[in-house]
Amino acid sequence: MVFNHSVKVPTQYRKAAAVLRKAISEKKSVRGLIYEQTHAKVPNLLALMSKYSDNKDAIEEAIEKTKLLVDNPRLDPSLGRILVAELLFGAGKLTGQNAKPVACVLSYKDKLQEAIGGAPAKSSKSARVSKPRYVRINTNAISINEAHEILSQEGFKRKDVGTENYDEFLQAIQAMDEDEYIVDIHVPSLLIFCPKWRNYWAKHDLVAEKKFMLQDRATCIVSELLNPKPGSVVLDMCAAPGMKTIHLSNLMQNSGKIYAVEQNEHRFQLLRNMVLEAQASCVEPIKGDVLAIDPQPDVEYILVDPSCSGSGMQNRLSLSKDDRVDEDRLRRLAGLQIKILSHAMSSFPNVKRIVYSTCSLYEEENEQVVKRCLGLCPQFKLLSGKKCLERKWNNFGNTQYKGIGKNCLYSLPDKDLTDGIFMAVFERINDE
Numbered sequence: 001m002v003f004n005h006s007v008k009v010p011t012q013y014r015k016a017a018a019v020l021r022k023a024i025s026e027k028k029s030v031r032g033l034i035y036e037q038t039h040a041k042v043p044n045l046l047a048l049m050s051k052y053s054d055n056k057d058a059i060e061e062a063i064e065k066t067k068l069l070v071d072n073p074r075l076d077p078s079l080g081r082i083l084v085a086e087l088l089f090g091a092g093k094l095t096g097q098n099a100k101p102v103a104c105v106l107s108y109k110d111k112l113q114e115a116i117g118g119a120p121a122k123s124s125k126s127a128r129v130s131k132p133r134y135v136r137i138n139t140n141a142i143s144i145n146e147a148h149e150i151l152s153q154e155g156f157k158r159k160d161v162g163t164e165n166y167d168e169f170l171q172a173i174q175a176m177d178e179d180e181y182i183v184d185i186h187v188p189s190l191l192i193f194c195p196k197w198r199n200y201w202a203k204h205d206l207v208a209e210k211k212f213m214l215q216d217r218a219t220c221i222v223s224e225l226l227n228p229k230p231g232s233v234v235l236d237m238c239a240a241p242g243m244k245t246i247h248l249s250n251l252m253q254n255s256g257k258i259y260a261v262e263q264n265e266h267r268f269q270l271l272r273n274m275v276l277e278a279q280a281s282c283v284e285p286i287k288g289d290v291l292a293i294d295p296q297p298d299v300e301y302i303l304v305d306p307s308c309s310g311s312g313m314q315n316r317l318s319l320s321k322d323d324r325v326d327e328d329r330l331r332r333l334a335g336l337q338i339k340i341l342s343h344a345m346s347s348f349p350n351v352k353r354i355v356y357s358t359c360s361l362y363e364e365e366n367e368q369v370v371k372r373c374l375g376l377c378p379q380f381k382l383l384s385g386k387k388c389l390e391r392k393w394n395n396f397g398n399t400q401y402k403g404i405g406k407n408c409l410y411s412l413p414d415k416d417l418t419d420g421i422f423m424a425v426f427e428r429i430n431d432e
């Protein structure tokens, strides 16, 4: 087939193909590239790209088996991949049928479907358990009672789980009716809705006004574990965009002080806006490298939530086959994580409690960082995360790390219906 490009391929397909091409050739993050695209409909691009990244293996196999790219050397390979993804794992049809690349892929429809074992195909990710929609009440801006009243006016019914058992709580979430919501078992300000309300809440005025925050359940548990009392002094070492900072300000009833540090200029602006809009008046945003700024001696609680591989994030768009970041990057990240956590442990004489969290599922960034920092800073001990959560938890670290694994917490996508998050709680050893 010879292509004459007189009829243009629809813009979204072209833009998605450009992102894919660049992500592969320059090893850049797909999400970052999408946000760099000018005049693009970002949600459409994200959806197109995730159809490819979620089903990459099946798509590549189908392209190989049908010889689509071999027999059509003028078909741009990235565009071919995007079109196949949309055809097999998206709408099941393509727009712009008069454009030659689109017509070419459409002519392979039956062969492609046969290659993946029949049609219609189901996305491998959407076949997983879908995550509920988590909505946290920002009590700086609205009371918990007011929030429940509004929900009742909107027709939602509060479902009382009637159990303190964690497994039964998870079962209740999955058995919820569509008009029901549940209050979280660990986080009283967190409301849990059926996945079908994802977009409803994304577009809701209360979210735009920062009265409600769209925040994954596991990331809320991080701040609850630090549990600073009202009036205390907190350091949030890696703060932007500020989701956990705002939650901490709620726990402190907006009294006391939270120093929220962020080194990246763009992310610092996000943090500053977030703090203002969420009415977190006890927060002082500080722009800088937390390893370089003067340590405030009065700090009592520290949150360490550093940059990480993000391997636990459920909406991550990854193109790598085994989903593992390269070893060099992992080593670099772990080095920085150890520096920041050990700085928290050694440079603040009055800090009594520290929580370390990542959205990574790699031991190199989790158990190994904890082990190294406890070795460097023996004045701190690791608390049992399970006890901190009143035993209502199921997933822990690798017990091969003696005295460490069993005390650390993992929140796992398929089991806890959250992003993949690691958490460790430290307390200063009092030597009386």
Ligand SMILES: C[S@@+](CC[C@H](N)C(=O)[O-])C[C@H]1O[C@@H](n2cnc3c(N)ncnc32)[C@H](O)[C@@H]1O
Pocket: 237, 238, 239, 240, 241, 242, 243, 244, 245, 261, 262, 263, 264, 267, 288, 289, 290, 291, 305, 306, 307, 308, 340
């Ligand atoms: C995982 S994100 C934090 C998310 C945030 N805690 C929240 O809940 O919204 C890590 C942040 O730490 C920042 N960061 C990394 N190293 C830092 C350092 N040395 N000093 C200050 N900020 C740092 C990164 O720029 C990034 O914005």
